[in-house]
Amino acid sequence: MNRKELQQALEALTREEVNRVGCDTKKPHKVALVYPNTYFVGMSNLGLQIIYEEINEREDSVAERVFLPSKKEMEAYERTRTPLMSVESQRYLCDFEVIGIDITFEMDYFHIPWILKAGQVAVRAEHRREHDPIVIGGGPCATFNPEPLADFFDAFIIGEGEGVISEALEIIYDARRNGVARQELLQKLSKIAGIYVPSLYEPVYGEHGVFAGCRAEEGVPRRVLRRHAPLVRGGETVVATDFTEFGAMYIVEVARGCGRHCRFCMAGYCYRKPRVRPLEILKAGVDRAAELGKKVGLMGAAISDYPEIDALVRYIRSKGLRYSCASLRADSLTADVVQGLADSGQQTITIAPEAGSERLRRVINKGITNDDLRHAVTLAAGAGIPHIRLYIMVGLPTETEEDIDAIITMAEEVQAHMETVGCHGRLTLSVNPFIPKPFTPFQWMPMTDKKIVTKRLQRLKKGLRKNRRIEVLVESPKEAYIQGVLARGDRRWSKAIAYAAERNGVKSFLEACEELDLSMEDELYRSRSECEPQPWDILDMGLRDDYLTEEWHRSTEEAYTAPCCDGCRRCGVCGREV
Template structure:
């Protein structure tokens, strides 16, 4: 049966352009793993960037692994074949380094599944001298690695282009010297931006609250998040062309970080300073895109790039269709919307996040109703008929009046569309709010799940009679599981391990109960600002006093202006 798996992987590879494959024995093999299906992983620009960095060296070779799906998963199960790489179809356990790119908390279960399927020991403490080194990077590793600490030997904290090269330099040096695994990990732990959790002990009080973090005397007391000062030095674009992705775009990053200070957003705090790529760098990447290929511009808010219209003109002149990862209603331009419409985009997505002025002030969103109407005008002028709104429920200080404001906003915008002969759909994408680490809301409790579920049901019921309004809601159970994992501590690592042994995510809460750990400890407990949080070992560059300041600003419903030249408020600069 394994030959069927190999044939399937070879067929995927044959349909790609731009992958690298090196003869065995020349380079150290690096298993680059995305803990989800191929089409999801290949839509992740970070995977392309790190793949390129590893293969640009002369001493390392990256090969990709993905979570099998459909018929491929059945073939793996029936044949008991270990998880194989896409490039050479070699098993995971044969690779010297296994690196996971982790973007979503719910993929934690897939990490264990891939390691288990790859016949790699799940527990880092049980791996010996001849076992692979398992590392992880990406947003989840940067924000709160603790729920994965039992399984990961080392985490990359922050942006990875430079750190992965420092990591490989040190690791390969220890290999050449014949150093032990423990000595290699100690050397790696002293690289800026590398966190080796085995060298840090956590101590809890009787109620389960973290009291102390004890670092080994030979490692740093804190790990400083790394970021690329000049992103033009590291072009970021699609490296491997595949038509079997979620979006089928040629991805190009226009900017990194965000300075908008939205108080719910980890990226806005953990990836400061906001950095725009130069127009010359972006044009160079665009010039290399194959003819007629659709370009996907990536960034926290693509419309915030000061030369977004020039970028659009350059793309249009070369007859490329285009799309954007996101834009803000207060910075979108008519040319950008026209370019999207000309590229076949049928829906314009706006993110007010809340319906009321009060809640938008609390979260510091900075979007007003006038921006929404202006964006709809731009869309209608460009020929776009459908509009989508991203909404969060369960926000701090939310009341019934704020929920009614969402419904009123939907009816008002729908009426405005009708008045202007936009006959398409208005879609509301409604999701529970999760207070994330390294945001001013990190100390706050989540809203009660039953209440949030009732609110989403109420919004659906209130709008269901309007045939051209559609309401889509995220599963509350999944959102609240995400909340536990995002805000959790090391105790969850054992829960993940036992849940994996019992079948995965569906067993997670059952295992929590056997350990007498309640959801409410992670979800509904408001934390004191003096409490030691599981992620406090990490330093994002933002001063803790600034998070507290922004929490107070939220309580006062006061607005914080975005980053500006010469600003020294948060500490990053």
């Protein structure tokens, strides 16, 4: 491929799109929104589209999208020395005033240095000149622990980006108009609630190189309180295309946050409190999906928990549309939801018990029983849905060999119940190693040793291999343990990410660790004291200081924590939203 062919490939993408807000590339201020994976993956990300809409609705700003090219295109960019270009106008990344990068998955970290370098933007923030683009990170990974990426970014949005992105743009535009120096501009950004400027905070390391806290510059917040967006408007697909991993689907965000208190789930703590969109707003989104003839994708932490879910799915079906759900809970599943999925052509119901034993589900506060699983299977059978998928984690805190046996027993019992109620398809177990995440009650816990997890995964597969109606799919432990390092790592890991990105991506990460004398084992397996500083302590999710500690102790007692409810002041979030 040559430069012209790269441009033509981007132009071809826009010809297949329906853009609800339009994109006026003649507006004075140019913002690049980057998703550090391919167009096929990135166009399924609703957060990117929500921010795209907000910026393009401004009279003074245009947002254009930039994605990781295919391998063939990457080679062409490098060979022809063409700077990475945007989809809308094929503008070079280095020519944008602001670059916003959505960071959703740890394994995408390795793409970020390549994208910046390919766009002829200095990879390290400290090397950027006065009028180089301001690079801002956002998304889930930026919210729970941006430190492993801190070297690459001028600022991060902590929490939800609606509203705060416009506040940041106003500061940047005003500073550029008035010739404000870059460092002063960054200090101004740090005054915005929900914006973290890593260069203004210096990591401190103690004995044996253990992280010992951050030293904030004078005049900047000691802690950055995450932003919290009221759901006052629809959150839905803005640029519709068939070329995404979700296919020809129109995504509608039903709710945000989750109040179920699953102790392993970062989203349940970082995006608390749970909020739902009014039914009338969701109906308007469904109407727009109908105009395009698109299948509706309902997005949220637990779709079946939406208070008016039956009314919503009946409305979708009244429009003659199909739909699918991002997530379902076995204990709130309804016949209307399941029947609607069946009528939409869905062949599989997916449920996440996470663990096989009810004891371990109490530890993680999952709140699902085996009776709930059987009820969900019965509903699926009644609707004519043949297949069941269960999400399972291995390596959870307090897990024993008996808990692995309980997964085998649970799978066999669920498959037997499928046969009994006339659900004659396949039972699939999708199994992932557990990764402790910041801002959860398990944030201090070491990951279970990789050798132990590998043996338990083998035990699980061996225990179920004789039943041909049960399929076991296992995520690569190697990738999971790299994610584990990046999820809780400090700023030193930026160097390892940059080193790997310069060579063979994630495949070079172990080599990078050896070259830079960074120990994955120390990061993964070290028990962390509840009192010691953590890299993410500079951020504040609004939780009461001792709340996560209390929840960790409750997990060891297998104590149940009830879901969020109106008037509750248990965790400290309500009343502190910014």
